[in-house]
Amino acid sequence: MFNFNQPTNVIIDAIEKIYDLTKDSVMKELLLENCSPYISTLTDFFECNPEQAVLLSIMIQTHLENGTVSTKEILEHTDLRTSSALYINQVLIPLVAKEWITPKKDVKSYPLTEYFINNKLIRSVLTGKLEITNTVKIENSFQLITYFQTKLVERNNKRISYSDFIKSTYEMIKAHSNIEIADFILKMDISPGDATHFMFICLQHYLGNETCEYDTIISELAPSKEEQYQLRNSYKSGTNFLLTAGLLKESVNNDFFGGLSFFLSEKAVHAFDKNAVVKNRLPEGMLTQLKPASIVEKKLIFEKNEQQMVNKLHNMLSQDNFSNLTERLQSQGMKKGISVLLYGHPGTGKTETVMQLGKNSNRFVMLADASKIKSKWVGDTAKNVKALFDEYRKAVREFDQTPILLFNEADGIIGKRHNVTDRGDQEMNTMQNILLEELENFEGIFIATTNLVDNLDKAFDRRFLYKIRFEKPGAQTLIQIWKSKFPKIKIGILKNICAKINLTGGQIENISKKIAVDSLLDEKLKINESYLMQLAQQEQMLDKKNERSVIGFNK
Numbered sequence: 001m002f003n004f005n006q007p008t009n010v011i012i013d014a015i016e017k018i019y020d021l022t023k024d025s026v027m028k029e030l031l032l033e034n035c036s037p038y039i040s041t042l043t044d045f046f047e048c049n050p051e052q053a054v055l056l057s058i059m060i061q062t063h064l065e066n067g068t069v070s071t072k073e074i075l076e077h078t079d080l081r082t083s084s085a086l087y088i089n090q091v092l093i094p095l096v097a098k099e100w101i102t103p104k105k106d107v108k109s110y111p112l113t114e115y116f117i118n119n120k121l122i123r124s125v126l127t128g129k130l131e132i133t134n135t136v137k138i139e140n141s142f143q144l145i146t147y148f149q150t151k152l153v154e155r156n157n158k159r160i161s162y163s164d165f166i167k168s169t170y171e172m173i174k175a176h177s178n179i180e181i182a183d184f185i186l187k188m189d190i191s192p193g194d195a196t197h198f199m200f201i202c203l204q205h206y207l208g209n210e211t212c213e214y215d216t217i218i219s220e221l222a223p224s225k226e227e228q229y230q231l232r233n234s235y236k237s238g239t240n241f242l243l244t245a246g247l248l249k250e251s252v253n254n255d256f257f258g259g260l261s262f263f264l265s266e267k268a269v270h271a272f273d274k275n276a277v278v279k280n281r282l283p284e285g286m287l288t289q290l291k292p293a294s295i296v297e298k299k300l301i302f303e304k305n306e307q308q309m310v311n312k313l314h315n316m317l318s319q320d321n322f323s324n325l326t327e328r329l330q331s332q333g334m335k336k337g338i339s340v341l342l343y344g345h346p347g348t349g350k351t352e353t354v355m356q357l358g359k360n361s362n363r364f365v366m367l368a369d370a371s372k373i374k375s376k377w378v379g380d381t382a383k384n385v386k387a388l389f390d391e392y393r394k395a396v397r398e399f400d401q402t403p404i405l406l407f408n409e410a411d412g413i414i415g416k417r418h419n420v421t422d423r424g425d426q427e428m429n430t431m432q433n434i435l436l437e438e439l440e441n442f443e444g445i446f447i448a449t450t451n452l453v454d455n456l457d458k459a460f461d462r463r464f465l466y467k468i469r470f471e472k473p474g475a476q477t478l479i480q481i482w483k484s485k486f487p488k489i490k491i492g493i494l495k496n497i498c499a500k501i502n503l504t505g506g507q508i509e510n511i512s513k514k515i516a517v518d519s520l521l522d523e524k525l526k527i528n529e530s531y532l533m534q535l536a537q538q539e540q541m542l543d544k545k546n547e548r549s550v551i552g553f554n555k
């Protein structure tokens with residue numbers, strides 16, 4: 001029924017004979033003489049010396065029987081003492097260099113370590129044909145990252161120094177410049193040290209560890225204490241090239257106890273995987289983040305002067321122009337910050353302008369919430385301002401494009417400082433002094449909106465590069481706004497309403513929302529001139545009521 005009379009595999013037979021004869025042998029020469037023919041067969045097959053042939057036989061047979069093999073198991077099989085482990089590991093070094101076997105731990109610190117056996121070596125034994133070569137064929141980024149992983153074992157086991165590992169990694173990158181990730185590293189002009197760290201973090205990402213801890217980098221690559229100190233400082237200060245080049249982002253989970261962790265940016269991941277979908281990691285806290293995709297696109301209609309200034313902002317915030325601008329500012333010794341003040345009558349589109357700038361330039365809008373900044377606890381308000389700007393700086397490092405920091409309705413924050421009469425005034429002045437200091441050294445995009453520019457402190461006035469006034473729309477602009485909201489209404493009706501009632505774009509937006517609600521409640525609703533006029537009058541009455549409630553400021 002069964003036919004076991006298959007052709008003999010002389011390699012397996014030799015391995016089995018050596019394994020059996022070395023059992024409890026303490027490697028006695030007399031006993032090993034009986035192994036001589038089999039050892040000769042294996043030295044020819046593996047092109048190795050007799051000692052290596054014997055050890056390979058024991059390791060391969062142990063692997064076939066147990067699935068694992070270690071120096072400890074070799075000692076137990078041969079009945080050798082633990083002290084022999086050092087010699088065994090020394091004999092195996094050339095086989096490790098060939099990548100036939102790989103110690104799991106540093107053999108100098110863990111002499112009884114487990115060994116991994118190359119699957120190709122096992123297949124070669126089973127087929128009787130040696131197929132292992134030292135030439136590794138690398139055709140894509142994933143194979144290069146995997147090859148880096150195999151070379152990393154040498155550093156893990158301290159068979160190569162930190163500096164030599166960096167050199168060999170960079171030589172590997174240059175030798176494979178046709179591979180996407182290597183080409184990316186070379187074109188970015190990343191230094192050999194940073195390139196090695198970048199490859200390591202790419203490997204972690206490839207293995208499913210999207211966040212890589214600083215301690216993992218240190219434990220795996222093991223630089224000197226001085227190099228560790230310099231590396232930590234460069235990561236903590238945000239001056240490390242991988243951070244400044246936008247390849248690495250700081251994790252939002254970093255804490256005050258020194259823990260540092262990082263993840264690859266979208267640009268970095270796409271260096272080796274163009275199809276990867278990378279999610280932005282957003283810091284949480286003092287700021288509310290608005291994604292560009294979540295901002296509803298709207299057509300805004302401005303007066304001529306306003307439109308020119310908004311167009312200037314739009315062009316300035318395009319990615320290429322903004323990058324060139326910040327580089328030019330830096331080259332001239334100036335801070336890479338742009339600060340803008342939008343001021344004027346309520347409802348004229350100041351806030352929505354910022355939202356559309358974020359939408360059109362594909363930037364996050366990070367909204368400062370005044371209720372989160374101001375605190376009833378003495379000293380906390382000032383701390384909150386510091387925390388807010390710290391959070392924004394972290395977001396600048398994490399996002400692919402510099403986000404917009406928006407102080408909306410900033411009247412109570414950038415208003416005139418008070419003569420100190422109580423602790424509340426002192427707290428407010430301290431908060432404003434910190435805000436002035438932050439703006440003086442600001443690097444990013446800061447936009448504030450206010451309805452009460454006459455209350456603006458002169459010190460803040462000097463901090464804004466652009467100050468754009470938003471007027472109530474003129475007659476022609478007003479008709480365009482009405483027409484954009486109610487395209488089906490005859491132009492004569494809209495002109496008649498505009499002649500009697502002067503509203504803002506925000507008020508006309510409110511009217512369109514009210515009609516949406518009324519239409520839902522009354523399917524037979526007729527949107528005619530009298531109905532529109534009634535809603536416009538209601539908005540006008542509310543506007544006048546709000547104007548009377550504002551005391552002490554020029555309107």
